[in-house]
Amino acid sequence: MTDAAASTQVSEKGFVPALLLCFFLGSLGIHRFYVGKIGTGILMLITLGGLGIWTIIDFVLIAVGSFKDKEGLPLAR
Secondary structure, X not given: OOHHHHHHOOOOOEHHHHHHHHHHHHHHOHHHHHOOOHHHHHHHHHHHXXXXXXXXXXXXXXXXXXXXXXXXXXXXX
């Protein structure tokens, strides 16, 4: 697969659901469970989103389009 083909692939997970899950349930890591990142979702659940800091960082990453799913693909817009 070429770099051009890899860059055109997007996740089947959506941008809007991930952003809303992060906003409303971010401290529980639900947005990470949604995109398939189970391990870090559990860590966020235990630490309450890194006491909120991790949640804010994820929210910004999702909002600017840099957040990726478990396969490294950008979320579908």
